[in-house]
Amino acid sequence: MNRLSVVIITKNEEKNLGRCLHSVKNIADEIIVFDSNSTDDTLMIAKSFGAKVYTHPFEGYVKQKNLANDKASHEWVLSLDADEALSPELEASILAVKKAPAHNAYELKRLTNYCGTWIKHCGWYPDRKIRLFRKGHGAWMGDQIHEHWDLFENAGTMGQLNGDLLHYSYYSFSDHIKQIEKFTEIAARAAVAKGKDCSLIKLWLGPKWRFFTDYVVRLGFLDGYAGYMVCKYSAWASFAKYSKMRQYARLKRVREKVEKNAATYNYQPYGQYR
Structure with a gap:
């Protein structure tokens, strides 16, 4: 079975991080938390889940996520934001990829919770994002607030996973x-x-x-x-x-x-x- 690094960038995410880390405990062989000088309990929560913690000043989402990916020890990387978590169906899909990957990158459907309501329309769903990928076959690209992970040219194919990436976006x-x-x-x-x-x-x-x-x-x-x-x-x-x-x-x-x-x-x- 392929080994998987879960990589998360953080900044004062004590409200969300525990839920995110709990959702990946059955699939992660390594957890990387790449933090931008949090002043709350983010780092304490990360360490309580056995995560490897690194700190680095925030330099924009693209650079921050690429630097975080460089810390991953394993070939396969699952990149998450702290306010995201895996649904049980998505967890099962990722475990299947670990056993027998057919592509070098996978899109996940992101379902957003807005003030307690799951938003399934409004152009917010399925909001597909590449978050599971083979390290070295692509990189984070884009501008300051619209980052996206792209496969390099001739770096293989992309698949899609069943299940939802649960996004807890706004509480109010x-x-x-x-x-x-x-x-x-x-x-x-x-x-x-x-x-x-x-x-x-x-x-x-x-x-x-x-x-x-x-x-x-x-x-x-x-x-x-x-x-x-x-x-x-x-x-x-x-x-x-x-x-x-x-x-x-x-x-x-x-x-x-x-x-x-x-x-x-x-x-x-x-x-x-x-």
Whole structure:
């Protein structure tokens, strides 16, 4: 049977980590917890499950997860977030792969629990993610908040596993709002750094289209009140990101104009004298 390393990156995850580690105890031959200087009981919980603990300052999800994977001793890696756990059916599927793998990477279906409700529509399910893979056949890639693991070219095939990866995302609406603020800030600044902007039409229509798509086309209404809130906040996230993009793009143009004038007339902007 193939041996498996379970790799988890953490930062103040005392609320979630125990559940995650308990769910992998029957399949893990090694547990790696790669922590970003937690100040709560995360490390104590990790050690209580026999995990190998490493600490490293957070440098973005892509780099952090690739560094964490490098710590794995075994050929096969299951990469999880601390707020995720295996369903019994998924556990059985992973055990079958350990006995006789047919591919070099596997997609898992992620089912999200939102404030106590499992969301099966809204574009949130099945939310397939590659999380089980043969080490050295791919890597984490992407931008600051949309990381994904990809197979290298000609590195083999990808399969899909039965069962759900249970994702305990938000315990309250306040958690969701805080996450929207954090991620839209990162996304907007990254987009403007790449030269992107947002028109008034997109700012006005984008959030409305997002709500209609998630709530009607993707059947979010079938998830009841929780589904409505998911779709409403997703639309708000679109509005927040686009409005920030528009603001930061304008500030970037003003700054570039000031710097151009400074170069033309050979003077330094006031701020550089401070």
